[in-house]
Amino acid sequence: MADAHAKPQHDYHIIDPSPWPFIASVGAFVMAIGAVAWMQALKSGSLNLFGLDFSAANYWIFAIGLLIVLYTMYAWWADTIKEGNEGHHTRVVSLHLRYGMIMFIASEVMFFVAWFWAFFDAALFPGEAAQVLRSDYTGGQWPPAGIEVLDPFHLPLYNTIILLLSGTTVTWAHHALLHxxxxxxxxxxxxxxxxxxFFSFVQVYEYMHAPFAFSDSIYGATFFMATGFHGFHVLIGTIFLLVCLLRAMAGGFTPKQHFGFEAAAWYWHFVDVVWLFLFAAIYVWASAGATIAVMH
Incomplete structure (x- = not known):
C-alpha cells in the first residue's frame, strides 16, 4: 500500500530541483556584458565598467560567460539524458519535449525570416535602401554597382549537394535506429x-575568396549575415549530431526512446531547407544579370 501511494499515478514527471536555469542565466548575463564591453574596448581602446578600469580583462569577461553557458548546456542535457534512461520520459513527457523542439525550430524560422526580409527589401527596392543609408550604396541597382557576385553553380552548388546528401544519410540513420x-x-x-x-570547410574557403566584403555594400552585409548565420547553424547541428554519434557508439538510443537523436535530425533537416531557400534567393536569383567573379 505504501509503495502504491509513493509511486506517481500519472504520466507527468516532476523534476528534481535543478541549479542549471539559474546558472545559465548568470552565464548568459556575464557573456552579454562581456560582449558589449569587448566591442566597446575595440572601439575606444579602453574598458570602463561601474567606474572601474577593466582594460586588462578585454575579451576574458565574454570568454568566462561563454564557458559557463557551455558547461551548463552539457550538464543540463546530461541530467535530461539521465532522466530518460531512468524511465521518467513517459509518453506525455516525450510529447511535450517534441512540442518544445517544434517551437524552438519555429523561432529559428522567424530568425531567418528577418535576414531574408532585409535582403529582399534591399534587393527589390535598392533606391529606398540608398535613401535609408543616406548613401548611394546600391547605385540604384541590385546587386549594387561595381559588385562582382559568386558563381552560384560552383561552390554554392557543391554545398547544396553536400547538404542534400547529409539529409539522406541522417534519414538512413533514423530508419536504421527504428529497425x-x-x-x-x-x-x-x-x-x-x-x-x-565538409560543408563548413567549403563555406570558409568561399568566404576567403569572396570578391566582396561585409562592409563593401549592403549586398555584402545581407549576404554574410544570412549565409554566415546559416553556417553557424550548420556548425551547431554538426556538434549536435556528433554528440548523438558518440551516444550511439556507447550503446545509447533505442527504437522506442531516441528523442535526442530525433531532435538532432529535425534540426538538421531545418538547416537543409533553409539552405535551399538561401541558394535559390541569394545565390541564384540575386546573381541574374550580375557580373560573376572568377575564383582562383
Whole structure:
C-alpha cells in the first residue's frame, strides 16, 4: 500500500530541483556584458565598467560567460539524458519535449525570416535602401554597382549537394535506429557529421575568396549575415549530431526512446531547407544579370 501511494499515478514527471536555469542565466548575463564591453574596448581602446578600469580583462569577461553557458548546456542535457534512461520520459513527457523542439525550430524560422526580409527589401527596392543609408550604396541597382557576385553553380552548388546528401544519410540513420540496426545508425551518423564538416570547410574557403566584403555594400552585409548565420547553424547541428554519434557508439538510443537523436535530425533537416531557400534567393536569383567573379 505504501509503495502504491509513493509511486506517481500519472504520466507527468516532476523534476528534481535543478541549479542549471539559474546558472545559465548568470552565464548568459556575464557573456552579454562581456560582449558589449569587448566591442566597446575595440572601439575606444579602453574598458570602463561601474567606474572601474577593466582594460586588462578585454575579451576574458565574454570568454568566462561563454564557458559557463557551455558547461551548463552539457550538464543540463546530461541530467535530461539521465532522466530518460531512468524511465521518467513517459509518453506525455516525450510529447511535450517534441512540442518544445517544434517551437524552438519555429523561432529559428522567424530568425531567418528577418535576414531574408532585409535582403529582399534591399534587393527589390535598392533606391529606398540608398535613401535609408543616406548613401548611394546600391547605385540604384541590385546587386549594387561595381559588385562582382559568386558563381552560384560552383561552390554554392557543391554545398547544396553536400547538404542534400547529409539529409539522406541522417534519414538512413533514423530508419536504421527504428529497425534496431546499430551499425547502420553509427555509419549514417558518421557520414552526416563528415558531410557537415565538409560543408563548413567549403563555406570558409568561399568566404576567403569572396570578391566582396561585409562592409563593401549592403549586398555584402545581407549576404554574410544570412549565409554566415546559416553556417553557424550548420556548425551547431554538426556538434549536435556528433554528440548523438558518440551516444550511439556507447550503446545509447533505442527504437522506442531516441528523442535526442530525433531532435538532432529535425534540426538538421531545418538547416537543409533553409539552405535551399538561401541558394535559390541569394545565390541564384540575386546573381541574374550580375557580373560573376572568377575564383582562383
Amino acid at each position: 534496431d540496426d546499430r551499425k547502420g545508425l553509427v555509419w549514417g551518423l558518421a557520414l552526416t557529421v563528415a558531410l557537415g564538416i
